[in-house]
């Protein structure tokens with residue numbers, strides 16, 4: 001029993017210990033539970049506070065920025081709009097009144113225009129106001145939409161708050177229940193274990209509910225943030241609509257002021273117009289009264305006058321009837337007058353025509369006379385003339401005694417040239433001698449009469465003769481800056497032709513050819529290397545022509561330059577050593593001038609041959625061989641043939657040996673008949689060239705001298721040919737042997753060069 005008692009005691013102590021431990025544990029649990037509950041309570045409290053503050057915030061926001069302001073704005077705008085409408089109606093009514101007012105400004109009055117302008121302005125303003133009205137109603141609509149959305153948000157917020165309150169209520173109720181349960185558990189200690197477990201279960205449930213409510217709280221916070229964002233956007237929109245409204249209001253104010261000003265202006269104008277009108281009426285009335293008075297007075301006078309005028313009126317009526325009769329007969333008179341005037345005019349025209357005919361006849365006669373005079377002049381000068389041109393010393397002549405000047409001139413006679421050959425002076429007389437100082441123009445002046453005769457239908461030949469480097473090409477072609485005879489001749493032809501353009505139609509064509517080693521080539525052709533032949537015209541006219549020789553029509557200096565350029569290019573491409581070749585060939589520029597008299601239909605053709613001959617130096621003398629010898633022989637042959645032809649022409653022989661060379665055969669037309677020839681003998685002034693110079697001058701003098709008396713001429717011809725051939729023999733080549741060599745004036749050995757010419761003339 002004792003053992004059982006002690007066992008019971010032990011068990012009791014054990015149980016007490018266990019109870020104490022449990023109590024301790026429970027006390028601990030209680031403490032934990034309490035802290036958790038207070039924490040939860042605190043959390044719920046803070047949530048509540050947050051919710052309240054959020055609700056306050058929302059209401060504050062609502063009061064600050066919410067629909068009420070928008071609504072207020074909208075209401076204000078609507079009131080404003082209504083006020084504007086009323087004002088507009090008033091203005092319109094006033095305008096109507098003004099329009100309807102009698103005594104509108106008189107037509108054409110300047111105020112009328114201004115009034116019209118004002119009306120236009122007003123209608124513009126009305127249009128603008130209507131536009132603004134439209135904008136305002138749009139704005140109203142927008143404000144309405146925003147207000148609706150705000151109301152929706154508020155509703156949602158209210159729902160959320162109610163849910164929250166319910167949740168809070170539920171939680172606090174559960175909390176209260178838990179507290180009560182704990183208190184009851186404390187009161188009943190034995191089933192502590194079970195209660196603790198229940199509390200534990202309850203506590204976890206409470207926690208879960210708490211976390212749920214936190215999540216919901218979070219969700220609500222997010223929603224509130226979203227709402228805030230929406231509110232912000234709406235705020236911005238509201239602000240922009242505020243700005244727009246302010247702008248619109250400003251515009252409306254502006255239009256109002258404009259309208260007011262226009263209205264005021266209009267009123268003022270109307271007033272001034274009214275005043276003007278009244279004033280004008282008064283003035284008019286006063287004037288009318290005065291005039292009326294005067295008219296009355298006049299009327300009295302007129303009445304008395306009328307009585308006196310009646311007899312005068314009768315006579316005037318008689319006069320009028322007489323004039324009427326005269327007017328009826330006027331067309332007849334006019335016709336007769338016109339007839340006589342026409343007859344007079346016809347007579348005058350006939351007189352003018354006959355005068356014109358007379359003048360034309362005189363002009364033609366003058367033209368013929370001029371032509372005759374010109375021909376006479378040329379004839380007096382000689383159909384074949386020879387002039388010399390001495391080139392200046394150039395760098396190419398070198399230095400030293402061999403390069404000194406050997407040519408002098410006669411200061412009193414420009415047809416004499418003196419040459420110092422091997423220390424002995426020799427003189428020659430030609431038609432004219434040009435010193436090195438002579439310009440291209442000076443030389444051209446001498447030949448231009450010949451060139452113009454070409455327009456009248458004459459054939460002309462101008463040759464440049466002389467040794468290589470004596471200046472032939474310079475005289476004929478010149479340089480681009482200082483052109484020679486060729487270009488100047490064509491320019492002269494152009495200007496002459498232009499002068500006659502009213503009566504004559506002219507065409508000028510050019511051909512460029514070359515004779516080398518007795519072969520004729522066309523330098524303007526497509527095949528410059530092709531050999532050309534000279535043939536008789538098949539029409540039996542006896543004239544010559546060159547089949548295939550290209551002719552270019554030229555009208556300007558540009559055309560000439562192109563033709564020369566083309567000819568030069570053909571020559572350059574043909575021969576590698578052009579300078580060498582050019583001095584060994586004859587270059588011909590053939591200009592044909594064809595004219596037609598517009599009134600008579602008369603046609604003329606004149607040919608101008610401008611020839612740069614091959615160098616006349618006697619290459620054969622220096623013992624040249626091969627091609628140089630062949631060239632020399634050809635040149636010699638053609639130059640001799642030219643001399644023979646000129647000589648035969650001057651002596652008017654029956655037979656002229658044209659066919660002895662290609663050159664003379666080609667120029668046959670231009671060397672025969674009444675053609676005119678000029679030879680320019682080019683002279684080098686250098687000491688080392690005196691032998692060639694002497695030869696050239698002798699040749700020139702011979703050409704010039706053969707024109708005299710028939711017997712002498714024949715004798716001269718014999719001497720010419722034999723002399724010419726002898727000249728090519730080196731052994732016979734001495735200047736002294738020439739019968740035509742002259743001594744320089746003052747040398748005392750011979751008479752003046754002109755004496756030979758005189759010697760050959762038939763004695764009187």
Ligand SMILES: Nc1ncnc2c1ncn2[C@@H]1O[C@H](COP(=O)(O)OP(=O)(O)OP(=O)(O)O)[C@@H](O)[C@H]1O
Nearest residue numbers: 391392467468469470471472473474475582583615
């Ligand atoms: N009157 C002049 N004034 C100035 N320079 C001249 C004159 N005459 C010739 N000359 C010059 O002398 C040089 C030889 O002249 P040009 O070439 O005309 O001689 P050419 O007789 O035609 O020779 P070629 O037979 O070789 O053609 C050239 O440089 C030229 O410019």
